[in-house]
Amino acid sequence: MQELKQKILTDGRVKNEHVLAVDSFLNHQLDIPLFDKMGEYFFNRFKDRGITKILTIESSGIAVACFTARYFNVPVVFARKTQSLTLSAMDDKYCTEVYSFTKQTQYSVFVSQRYLNQDDVILLIDDFLANGQALMGMADLVSQAGAKLAGAGIVIEKAFQEGGGKVREAGIEVCSLARIQAMKEGRITFID
Amino acid sequence: MQELKQKILTDGRVKNEHVLAVDSFLNHQLDIPLFDKMGEYFFNRFKDRGITKILTIESSGIAVACFTARYFNVPVVFARKTQSLTLSAMDDKYCTEVYSFTKQTQYSVFVSQRYLNQDDVILLIDDFLANGQALMGMADLVSQAGAKLAGAGIVIEKAFQEGGGKVREAGIEVCSLARIQAMKEGRITFID
Numbered sequence: 001m002q003e004l005k006q007k008i009l010t011d012g013r014v015k016n017e018h019v020l021a022v023d024s025f026l027n028h029q030l031d032i033p034l035f036d037k038m039g040e041y042f043f044n045r046f047k048d049r050g051i052t053k054i055l056t057i058e059s060s061g062i063a064v065a066c067f068t069a070r071y072f073n074v075p076v077v078f079a080r081k082t083q084s085l086t087l088s089a090m091d092d093k094y095c096t097e098v099y100s101f102t103k104q105t106q107y108s109v110f111v112s113q114r115y116l117n118q119d120d121v122i123l124l125i126d127d128f129l130a131n132g133q134a135l136m137g138m139a140d141l142v143s144q145a146g147a148k149l150a151g152a153g154i155v156i157e158k159a160f161q162e163g164g165g166k167v168r169e170a171g172i173e174v175c176s177l178a179r180i181q182a183m184k185e186g187r188i189t190f191i192d
Numbered sequence: 193m194q195e196l197k198q199k200i201l202t203d204g205r206v207k208n209e210h211v212l213a214v215d216s217f218l219n220h221q222l223d224i225p226l227f228d229k230m231g232e233y234f235f236n237r238f239k240d241r242g243i244t245k246i247l248t249i250e251s252s253g254i255a256v257a258c259f260t261a262r263y264f265n266v267p268v269v270f271a272r273k274t275q276s277l278t279l280s281a282m283d284d285k286y287c288t289e290v291y292s293f294t295k296q297t298q299y300s301v302f303v304s305q306r307y308l309n310q311d312d313v314i315l316l317i318d319d320f321l322a323n324g325q326a327l328m329g330m331a332d333l334v335s336q337a338g339a340k341l342a343g344a345g346i347v348i349e350k351a352f353q354e355g356g357g358k359v360r361e362a363g364i365e366v367c368s369l370a371r372i373q374a375m376k377e378g379r380i381t382f383i384d
Binding site: 030032 | 215216220221222223224225227228245250251254255258259261262265266267268269270272274295303304306307
């Protein structure tokens with residue numbers, strides 16, 4: 001997606017060869033018209049798949065998931081990381097473990113069994129694909145529910161990490177809006 | 193907002209006199225058309241205030257903030273709870289402490305100084321107003337930035353808790369879409 005790549009080049013800040021800060025438009029301050037276009041892009045890519053729900057993980061995936069869901073006219077379900085009083089009494093959950101590269105911690109995420117079931121056709125959405133842990137965790141939740149996985153929409157794929165290869169080998173169709181080949185000496189290059 | 197109140201009555205689950213589960217449409221599975229209408233409602237209420245940004249706290253406020261920001265055509269900034277590698281090197285932050293009633297924990301939230309400044313006119317958005325801690329924390333961030341606080345849009349106010357009174361006494365104009373008076377014996381009553 002050309003507009004996103006341009007935005008990454010102008011507003012992204014390369015911290016080192018592995019870390020890209022996009023907090024000015026993607027995961028701290030949010031550029032709403034850009035999010036709307038990203039949602040439309042994912043819709044055009046997956047609109048013929050009979051998607052019934054968009055699944056993401058809190059927090060940074062929620063906004064992209066919402067703007068995508070608006071085009072599909074389906075609900076968003078976001079996997080939650082932590083218990084709260086209102087959810088602790090929740091009857092049954094699907095749970096899985098995810099390792100966060102940027103936070104360097106392992107955490108559990110869960111989805112209530114009420115909101116994922118075998119009639120669902122799921123599109124996964126997330127802001128980053130790096131080591132693939134979040135996507136594989138969400139795919140596991142979909143599998144536990146007996147739902148069908150239609151594919152995954154990713155805003156930025158760090159193609160120099162192993163996640164993209166891993167999830168595609170697992171049979172997941174991935175649509176990444178920007179695939180970063182490398183960030184060497186502060187310069188970002190994309191895979192077309 | 194009549195449609196929201198109706199949704200609370202039909203789909204909300206009263207856990208006890210203090211705890212209302214609205215995870216089927218508000219904070220786990222998200223009813224996107226309803227979110228869109230909530231955003232439009234907040235826009236109509238605050239559209240004449242020169243709002244430049246919507247501020248919320250991750251995670252449950254993000255979706256409402258996004259749909260509100262879409263009407264205002266301004267960015268969302270969401271205060272973050274935890275550090276990540278991409279943000280740790282962030283030059284300067286405004287920080288404040290928030291106590292979560294539903295999670296019974298104290299946590300820090302921060303906003304990069306890049307994304308809040310003295311020229312901003314801020315609308316706060318959150319899903320719940322209960323003890324008022326999250327709103328007061330966000331108001332503190334706005335104050336630290338020297339920005340102007342236009343008001344706060346809340347989806348569900350638990351009017352039987354002290355938060356609503358506290359934030360209004362602090363001079364914050366609050367627009368709550370549904371104000372719950374009580375949840376006794378599983379029955380929800382609203383303040384009109």
